[in-house]
Structures are given as C-alpha cells and as structure tokens.
Amino acid sequence: MNSPVELWLRETNKRKSLASKSECYRIVDKLNLPVDIRIDRLGEVLSFHYFNESPPESEIFEFAETFAKQLNQPHWFLRQMINRGKDPNQKVLWKSPECPELWSAIENEITYIFKLNEGTSPGLFLDQRMRREWVKHHSKDRKVLNLFGYTGGFSLAAVFGGAKKTVTVDAGARYVEWTKQNFEANAFDTAEHEFWTADVLDYLEGAQKREHKFDLIICDPPSFGRSKRGTFKIEKDYEILVDLCSKVMNSKAQLVFSTNFESWKQKDFEKKCQVLAKNLGLHVKEFPSAPTDFNPSLLKTCLFQS
Ligand SMILES: C[S@@+](CC[C@H](N)C(=O)[O-])C[C@H]1O[C@@H](n2cnc3c(N)ncnc32)[C@H](O)[C@@H]1O
Incomplete structure (x- = not known):
C-alpha cells in the first residue's frame, strides 16, 4: 500500500x-x-x-x-x-x-x-488557466471587457495578448485595487485601461445606454454574489446577464461565459446556452473542455459569437 x-x-x-x-x-x-x-x-x-x-x-x-x-x-x-x-x-x-x-x-x-489574508482564495482561480491562455491568443487589437474580474487574471491575459483596451468590472473595491496592483506587477500602464467597482448588471445597463461595444467579453460569474444592487444568483440571473452582454457586443464579437455552478451538469449547461443563443441571436461556437489537472472539474464554458 x-x-x-x-x-x-x-x-x-x-x-x-x-x-x-x-x-x-x-x-x-x-x-x-x-x-x-x-x-x-x-x-x-x-x-x-x-x-x-x-x-x-x-x-x-x-x-x-x-x-x-x-x-x-x-x-x-x-x-x-x-x-x-x-x-x-x-x-x-x-x-x-x-x-x-x-x-x-x-x-x-x-x-x-x-x-494570504484576503478571502478564501489567494488571488488566482487556477481552473481558468486554459481560458486565460485562450484570451491571450484572441485579444490582439480588440476591446476586451472582463466581468466579475476578481484580481484581473483575464484582463492581464488580454493585455499580454495585445488588446487595444481592457475594461475590468468587479463589485469589490479591494479586488479592483488588486487588479491594478497586478497590472503594475507586469509593468502595464493602468491609465490606458478602465477599472470599475460596480455591479456587473448596473455596468452593462450603463454601457448599453452609452452604446459602448466590445470585441471580446469574459463573463465568469460566481454562483452566488452580493453587491449594492442586491444578491446575484446564477440560476435566476444568467439570462439577463447574457442578454445584456449580447447588447454590448460588436459584430463578430465573442463572449466567453463560464460557471462552476454545481447543480448544472455539463449537459444542462449546454442546453441552456443553446436556448440563450437562439433567443438572443448569438451562435454557440464551442464548449471548450475543462483543464485535466482538475478532476472532476465543475467548470463549464460556452464560447458565443455575435
Ligand atoms: C468567481 S470570482 C470571478 C473569477 C474571475 N473571473 C477569475 O477568473 O479570476 C467572483 C468575483 O465576482 C465578484 N462579484 C460577485 N457578484 C458581483 C456582482 N453582482 N457584480 C460585480 N462583481 C461581482 C466578486 O467580488 C469576485 O471578485
């Protein structure tokens, strides 16, 4: 043994x-x-x-x-x-x-x-490693929106990949500050990018009103979250969330939508994404696989295109 x-x-x-x-x-x-x-x-x-x-x-x-x-x-x-x-x-x-x-x-x-002392995670969700790598390779000269940005991992990947501009949104001021620290640790100029401490739904409604558009959106919400607007729950909010994302996408823009919500199995998730795509006029391009070092992985991802 x-x-x-x-x-x-x-x-x-x-x-x-x-x-x-x-x-x-x-x-x-x-x-x-x-x-x-x-x-x-x-x-x-x-x-x-x-x-x-x-x-x-x-x-x-x-x-x-x-x-x-x-x-x-x-x-x-x-x-x-x-x-x-x-x-x-x-x-x-x-x-x-x-x-x-x-x-x-x-x-x-x-x-x-x-x-060590800023919440239960020390600063990077490792199960998104492959998606960050993908974002790095699909950001050149694009305007990238990172929703539920946490410490800005996807934004950093986008800047590293040559994004024209990144916008990071998170409800937690300390995470937005941490994102800026991560930009500085990589010698990226924070003045060239936007960082918003805001509820994602509020931000998207505002962006839609101002007719802001993006070429790539990363939307990786928690299953459950709190902000000034109230409680975010993936089961009740995912439709409005993807709907609002679809309204701020340029033509041929991509949306990476991920969730770790335990109650949705891969099949349920795929079905929901297909329905969303049909209702919102998006195309499902792919359901990228989960990383092999996480076994079993809860992470489910859909790549939508406008
Ligand atoms: C699952 S993590 C996101 C992980 C991130 N996408 C990554 O890969 O590093 C959850 C983040 O969402 C933020 N959050 C939760 N509810 C929110 C809301 N309604 N609006 C904006 N941010 C929210 C939290 O502050 C936290 O930083």
Missing part, C-alpha cells in the same frame, strides 16, 4: 509538463487520501485546501511539511474550507513559520500577486 505522500507525489509527476510553463498549477485534486485535500503550487508557496468539518490534526501538518520538503517548496499554508458557521472566530488558517503574507508567482509569463 502506498502512503498518501507517495500517491500524491505520483500525481505531481503527472503534472511535470505544467511545471515547465508555469509556477502555478493544481498538484492534487480531490484524492480523498485520507481526507479531502486539494493542493496547489503558487510559486514558492504550496496551498492546501482542507475540506473537513473538524480542525486538522497534527498528522495533517506533518504531511504538509513532508510534502513541501519533497517538492523543495520553502513555504506552505493550509486553509480549512468547511466550518459550518459554528464559531466565526475559529482558526481556519495555518502556515509554515516563514510563509509570506504577500508574494508573486508566474503563470504562462504573467505575474500574479498572491495574498
């Missing part, structure tokens, strides 16, 4: 080809050995997401320490993801003694800033 460390190292070996292109990738996804832990490499820091109701025991920390050593990673942190609100002050984050609070790492030539 192989130990968890041996099994997980075998997973790491499978991902060697990713390591040659990027310092950021998923090492272990949902192996349930002995509990559900997902492990990401974010440059010099290993991230352990621990899915369990009870706090981790000492053997989990020993495991993190051993695994990090085996991979020659100087730092690690572990975040407990399931804490059903019993005690909001319960400790959920542990780290190796020298683990930085802020650091940077590269994914496919682009530098991203990571932060």
Whole structure:
C-alpha cells in the first residue's frame, strides 16, 4: 500500500509538463487520501485546501511539511474550507513559520500577486488557466471587457495578448485595487485601461445606454454574489446577464461565459446556452473542455459569437 505522500507525489509527476510553463498549477485534486485535500503550487508557496468539518490534526501538518520538503517548496499554508458557521472566530488558517503574507508567482509569463489574508482564495482561480491562455491568443487589437474580474487574471491575459483596451468590472473595491496592483506587477500602464467597482448588471445597463461595444467579453460569474444592487444568483440571473452582454457586443464579437455552478451538469449547461443563443441571436461556437489537472472539474464554458 502506498502512503498518501507517495500517491500524491505520483500525481505531481503527472503534472511535470505544467511545471515547465508555469509556477502555478493544481498538484492534487480531490484524492480523498485520507481526507479531502486539494493542493496547489503558487510559486514558492504550496496551498492546501482542507475540506473537513473538524480542525486538522497534527498528522495533517506533518504531511504538509513532508510534502513541501519533497517538492523543495520553502513555504506552505493550509486553509480549512468547511466550518459550518459554528464559531466565526475559529482558526481556519495555518502556515509554515516563514510563509509570506504577500508574494508573486508566474503563470504562462504573467505575474500574479498572491495574498494570504484576503478571502478564501489567494488571488488566482487556477481552473481558468486554459481560458486565460485562450484570451491571450484572441485579444490582439480588440476591446476586451472582463466581468466579475476578481484580481484581473483575464484582463492581464488580454493585455499580454495585445488588446487595444481592457475594461475590468468587479463589485469589490479591494479586488479592483488588486487588479491594478497586478497590472503594475507586469509593468502595464493602468491609465490606458478602465477599472470599475460596480455591479456587473448596473455596468452593462450603463454601457448599453452609452452604446459602448466590445470585441471580446469574459463573463465568469460566481454562483452566488452580493453587491449594492442586491444578491446575484446564477440560476435566476444568467439570462439577463447574457442578454445584456449580447447588447454590448460588436459584430463578430465573442463572449466567453463560464460557471462552476454545481447543480448544472455539463449537459444542462449546454442546453441552456443553446436556448440563450437562439433567443438572443448569438451562435454557440464551442464548449471548450475543462483543464485535466482538475478532476472532476465543475467548470463549464460556452464560447458565443455575435
Ligand atoms: C468567481 S470570482 C470571478 C473569477 C474571475 N473571473 C477569475 O477568473 O479570476 C467572483 C468575483 O465576482 C465578484 N462579484 C460577485 N457578484 C458581483 C456582482 N453582482 N457584480 C460585480 N462583481 C461581482 C466578486 O467580488 C469576485 O471578485
């Protein structure tokens, strides 16, 4: 019987080809050995997401320490993801003694800033790596709109790919600030781009009124979100969202629409997108595949064209 460390190292070996292109990738996804832990490499820091109701025991920390050593990673942190609100002050984050609070790492030539204490994700959703790469290759001389921008990963990919201009929209001021910091970390001039702290639906209504148009839109909403306008829920809001996007697309523009909503299986998602396309006069070009290092992946994507 192989130990968890041996099994997980075998997973790491499978991902060697990713390591040659990027310092950021998923090492272990949902192996349930002995509990559900997902492990990401974010440059010099290993991230352990621990899915369990009870706090981790000492053997989990020993495991993190051993695994990090085996991979020659100087730092690690572990975040407990399931804490059903019993005690909001319960400790959920542990780290190796020298683990930085802020650091940077590269994914496919682009530098991203990571932060330990700004929400449950440290700054980059790794399951969108292939889509960011796609955006980089489809942005040349285009006007690109990144909705639900978070830390601006898609905007950075677009600028790297030669976008004429990017517009990033997120309801969280701290994420918009983080996006600007990521632009600066890559020596991109923030004055040449737009950054809006706004509800996406408000922004799209305003853009439609002002007759702003885009060549490429990335729309990757959370399943559930809050803004000043109220609660965003993908199940109730996806039609109005894609409808508003369709109204600000130039002719032959593309819309990358993604969701991780668990209740929609790939087939349900495809059916909904086909109906939307028919009703809104869009074309479904493709349902791009999910990344292979996420197993199973919840990420579903549709590429629409006007
Ligand atoms: C799933 S993440 C988006 C991930 C991002 N597309 C990426 O790949 O990096 C969710 C983001 O949506 C933002 N958000 C949630 N509801 C929003 C709303 N109604 N309008 C604008 N932004 C919203 C959150 O602040 C958060 O940054």
